[in-house]
Amino acid sequence: MPASDPRSHARAILEAALAAVDPALALKTALRREGDLLRLGGEVLDLAGFDRIIAVGAGKAGAPMAQALEEVLGERLTAGRVVVKDGHAAPTRVVEMLEASHPVPDRRGVEAGAKLAELLAGADEHTLILCLLSGGGSALMVAPAPGISLNDKQRATSLLLACGADIAEINAVRKHLSTVKGGGLARLASPARVISLIVSDVVGDRLDVIASGPTVGDGSTWAQVGDIFDRYGLWEKLPIPVRERARAGLAGQLPDTPKPGEQWFARVSNLVIASNRQALTAASEKARGLGYRPLILSSTIEGETREVARVHAALAQEVRASGHPLAAPCCLISGGETTVTLGERPGKGGRNQEFALAAALDIAGLEGVLVVSAGSDGTDGPTDAAGAWADGQTVARAASRGLKARDFLARHDAYGFFAPLGDLIITGPTRTNVMDVRLVLLGG
């Protein structure tokens, strides 16, 4: 039976969730070496068959992944280059750490892309490439196609955003302007054996979306790119090199992006080693161990944060009223990544803090319920918090200090609401990112 301190339980459950997606631990769990044998997934690789083993990669989790890979491969690792976000580097023995700007790419990202490509240039069938991918990889490893500048790419993306193109359309164009995105890295590495180890920060773990899918075939085509430019009337507005590349692509003078099933992917494996679902599963196991009946709702929850929070609160209400969807003590668990539509002059906050604030309003007065929402990367919006806690007394406790929950929610100022209450969750950067984890804990 859960004891009287739900917060310490929630903290333990959250820690278990984060531990399960720690990039270094996840890599060492996914990749086990016994002498010359490397076990990964259901596969066994004989390292003796390779002359060179090279690590490449990009993403916010690059440093701990590189460190763990060095630990697993020891002296067998020949070389490596991994791009990480500024300030995210860490000491490595063989792998060269490159830093670049995120989320807006810079010249160092382009240089890093070139350095990675250089490392892949000599790859042959006796080369094993281990590709370490995580969230942010797309902005950190930039490799514009020949003749295209970083500015050209950014200008094209801005135009697409401004005309209301959807994310699938934007990605189709970007993959056609890049040397590494959309399977490009696999093509560069071919005919080497390529194993991508992936920390997923994408809803549904879509391999073609995580870090723009450098080792996954691209389903989009030059014809679609042309249609997109037609549909939004962009041809005349595009930078000249982009326009000329698209025209050449449409005329069949340039190869299309690597397609699923093409030879580039014959020796490529993609392995998700850490995901939101893994975090939720670990949370579920920990909750059970603490005496709560766990229920994983979904790892793919998107949508407007405050509305998603209301649904979670309604489930909490129902547990108390009728024992559905399951009887207390229980722990409802969900993941994914919601959005916040900001109005004019919004306050300070993030989607996890806003989730907790919106839930607080709907569970006000309910006994023995604790709601927690936290970003697995330790950063929620432009704040130093990962998320926040809320319970049935939060709204009243705030009101007694003159803080009106509904007003703070209306102006998206969840940080301003929770900070004076001491109810922010502060973890610092976790160096992983598998989106968000939300818990609704109901005591017995």
Next chain:
Amino acid sequence: MPASDPRSHARAILEAALAAVDPALALKTALRREGDLLRLGGEVLDLAGFDRIIAVGAGKAGAPMAQALEEVLGERLTAGRVVVKDGHAAPTRVVEMLEASHPVPDRRGVEAGAKLAELLAGADEHTLILCLLSGGGSALMVAPAPGISLNDKQRATSLLLACGADIAEINAVRKHLSTVKGGGLARLASPARVISLIVSDVVGDRLDVIASGPTVGDGSTWAQVGDIFDRYGLWEKLPIPVRERARAGLAGQLPDTPKPGEQWFARVSNLVIASNRQALTAASEKARGLGYRPLILSSTIEGETREVARVHAALAQEVRASGHPLAAPCCLISGGETTVTLGERPGKGGRNQEFALAAALDIAGLEGVLVVSAGSDGTDGPTDAAGAWADGQTVARAASRGLKARDFLARHDAYGFFAPLGDLIITGPTRTNVMDVRLVLLGG
């Protein structure tokens, strides 16, 4: 194991849900007579102790409730008057059916209120009053306080709406301007024995909210009414009789609304005989009988419809991906009442149809999933449909006819989307209302 026709299963589950909240059946289940003994809830009443048994009531389910009551009480029913919505009357033997306008009250509603009060006037301790309440009762049974006209009340309500007062504030004012709302009917009936039989159309089955709580103590006060008029600067704008009544109330010259625990309620029982939760429970049992694992998520789900739909779709995705929150074949069940925030020049639809349309987009391509949302009253928004069906092929099937789901959703034209597909659910008026029922059916 569920067979190959999920629609017929969903239809059967929906029918079971509606049957469980049929007002006549529900009344006959809740109220059982054996000679002079009347069993209700855990109580037994000896009818021999009463000289007169009188039915009063208001609401859209008034007619079937009155018919069922006549059936149960037979010759023992002395008299009755029940107000129903125009066109909702039905043949009765003893109970007089009164019709009035809904949702905007009219003069007939005021006359009906007076006729009900007249019937209660002679009630004494040997009178048993059965009060039949259901959704719409508040607009149908109107009894402005002495000196206040229907126009005065409506003007006050409009002013409150216009200045952004919330529903609790509006209700506090309205209860203070009425003779029957907020416990007023119980006061009129006192010292009779009063039993309210209630079909709940309110999230969380709040007795003080259903039909404005005519037999439930009111927690709001004249002081709060004064605060509300202060806060929104309404004193000078209110109709003179409303202003004078409020001033008299604040000065202690008028009694406040009946308060919980006061003598008026000593012989009052309130019994919810049909609710959203009962509908969901019946749906759950039927789903189990058809071979699906059922899971009731919550009967109290509110929020913006399209976002709530996304959460449901995310759960369906997760069932397919990982067997959470439970393994297929399964049936996720939810209820409550969501809202739709309309933009300019919206199309035709209702919250249930919009739910199905928004869900269709998020489950597009998913195999063996069927989403159903229907209003239990058979009416969804200003349409002739109760709701709509959607499955993983809906969006593609529509696209092949030139109907782009995202565009229809953007302009809130769910009826225009589903009508040509033949995917509207048309039940006709059901004469009950326990809000909405949603099903997500996942085949094995």
